[in-house]
Amino acid sequence: MFGLGLPELIIILVILLLLFGSTKLPKLAKSIGESAGELQKGFDGVRTSKVDTAKKTEAKEQ
Template sequence: MFSFSMPELVLILVIALIVFGPGKLPEVGKAIGKGIQEFRRASSDITSPKEEPAKVETKPDSKQPDEKK
């Protein structure tokens, strides 16, 4: 996709450190990572075929007393 060399990556990191500061940089990285993960999950949900949920049969509750007729 993208091909960055080591000096380009260092320059991007230094600029991000100056803009966000050392305290906010881990939070920004975590937010970007979660955003990318959510985007991938949403795009894979769109492209993969949907499966219908399995029907679950319910059994009568045996703890209830039988009705007398």
């Protein structure tokens, strides 16, 4: 995972804790998770649209 080991991840977590505090960190993590979910839904929609377009093109050619 990007060449990061456990010590590096712990250091990043400590820095985030110092920057955002223990009360804001869970809210930040939730927000990031929700954003990642929405992004994934968007990618799935594009992928589905692409497959549908390909199927319609094949049907027209036959």
